[in-house]
Amino acid sequence: MSPPRSPLDALLDASVYFSFDASGYERHARGFEPLGPLDDVHVVVTGASGGLGLATAELLAARGARLTLLCRSRARGEEARAHVAALAGARAPRPALVCADLGDLPALDDAAAEVRGPVHALVHNAGLLPRALALDAQGLDVTVGAHVLGPLRLTARLRGALEAGSAALGARRARVVWVSSGGMYTARLSVDALAAPQPAAGYDGVRAYALTKRAQVELAAHMAARWGGVESQSCHPGWARTPGVEVALPGFTRWTAGRLRTPQQGADTQAWLAGHPAPLPSGFWFDRAARDPHLLGRRAPAGERARLWRFACERAGVSPEHFGDAAPTAAP
Numbered sequence: 162m163s164p165p166r167s168p169l170d171a172l173l174d175a176s177v178y179f180s181f182d183a184s185g186y187e188r189h190a191r192g193f194e195p196l197g198p199l200d201d202v203h204v205v206v207t208g209a210s211g212g213l214g215l216a217t218a219e220l221l222a223a224r225g226a227r228l229t230l231l232c233r234s235r236a237r238g239e240e241a242r243a244h245v246a247a248l249a250g251a252r253a254p255r256p257a258l259v260c261a262d263l264g265d266l267p268a269l270d271d272a273a274a275e276v277r278g279p280v281h282a283l284v285h286n287a288g289l290l291p292r293a294l295a296l297d298a299q300g301l302d303v304t305v306g307a308h309v310l311g312p313l314r315l316t317a318r319l320r321g322a323l324e325a326g327s328a329a330l331g332a333r334r335a336r337v338v339w340v341s342s343g344g345m346y347t348a349r350l351s352v353d354a355l356a357a358p359q360p361a362a363g364y365d366g367v368r369a370y371a372l373t374k375r376a377q378v379e380l381a382a383h384m385a386a387r388w389g390g391v392e393s394q395s396c397h398p399g400w401a402r403t404p405g406v407e408v409a410l411p412g413f414t415r416w417t418a419g420r421l422r423t424p425q426q427g428a429d430t431q432a433w434l435a436g437h438p439a440p441l442p443s444g445f446w447f448d449r450a451a452r453d454p455h456l457l458g459r460r461a462p463a464g465e466r467a468r469l470w471r472f473a474c475e476r477a478g479v480s481p482e483h484f485g486d487a488a489p490t491a492a493p
């Protein structure tokens with residue numbers, strides 16, 4: 162699905178900097194079609210209280226989509242809901258708000274039960290890059306819960322709504338969109354590393370983040386291979402200026418001063434995936450094109466993806482057969 166590239170484009174993309182930054186978006190976006198009307202489409206967006214999640218909600222509501230915003234803070238969620246409703250005006254229904262922390266697995270069951278009607282896309286956008294070690298109730302790094310276990314549990318609990326979404330769409334299946342990060346290129350999938358948190362002294366939040374973002378890409382591909390009823394995709398937004406980036410990576414924000422994408426530019430691909438009206442092959446998407454998820458040769462050892470599936474299902478409290486029982490795939 163990658164578009165043909167000129168030698169200059171290939172060179173700029175290989176630089177990473179001039180691909181992930183705003184100039185990369187502007188270059189890749191030449192010829193992008195505006196998102197089509199989404200009047201009968203219902204999208205659940207997690208982490209919609211700010212940054213890319215809020216921008217995704219803005220982009221989708223402007224095309225008429227019905228939204229459910231999943232936010233961990235009710236106050237920030239209400240603000241986001243009022244903002245999106247005001248922006249969309251009569252164009253889209255007022256978004257619904259559901260509150261839960263992705264790290265609180267039982268709370269996600271209640272959250273899923275609050276989601277009304279068929280779901281046509283579920284955007285796993287919520288994310289964080291911790292500066293210090295924080296553990297969840299299972300003793301795992303909080304990034305594992307927020308990026309891997311919580312999204313898996315939520316997807317499992319919304320399975321019926323997503324399959325109803327597929328049936329209602331007809332032309333394509335409903336879609337689960339895992340918002341990963343270009344940072345995952347630096348990490349090889351390692352279930353052992355996910356299962357054993359780093360020591361507090363010398364904690365490297367960027368490493369914890371990259372490991373879980375890699376796991377998201379692998380889980381998305383595994384889920385796509387098992388679950389015929391719904392599409393499962395992963396993507397990354399490049400580098401966008403958001404509250405999360407400014408707080409977690411102040412040095413990076415200074416280094417890229419003036420070159421970061423706007424939140425809307427960063428959110429473009431995840432919004433496009435949520436609303437794209439035709440079937441798409443399972444892939445890792447960036448600026449609306451499928452990309453190689455293994456640029457730095459960080460391929461998982463044989464069997465690691467199936468191990469991840471078993472680990473994630475067990476820790477998320479989801480049966481490994483929940484999404485079908487196709488044989489585990491080899492890493493692409």
Ligand SMILES: NC(=O)c1ccc[n+]([C@@H]2O[C@H](COP(=O)([O-])OP(=O)(O)OC[C@H]3O[C@@H](n4cnc5c(N)ncnc54)[C@H](OP(=O)(O)O)[C@@H]3O)[C@@H](O)[C@H]2O)c1
Nearest residue numbers: 208210211212213233262263287288342400401403404405
């Ligand atoms: N911005 C970038 O350049 C960039 C690059 C690569 C990947 N990404 C990915 O894009 C996604 C959005 O990032 P962003 O830059 O928009 O970050 P952000 O500004 O920090 O926003 C993150 C959102 O996720 C929510 N969130 C965090 N932890 C949560 C949890 N445990 N449960 C529920 N909600 C939670 C936050 O809620 P609160 O408002 O309550 O904090 C907020 O709404 C993330 O998955 C991130 O990894 C971003």
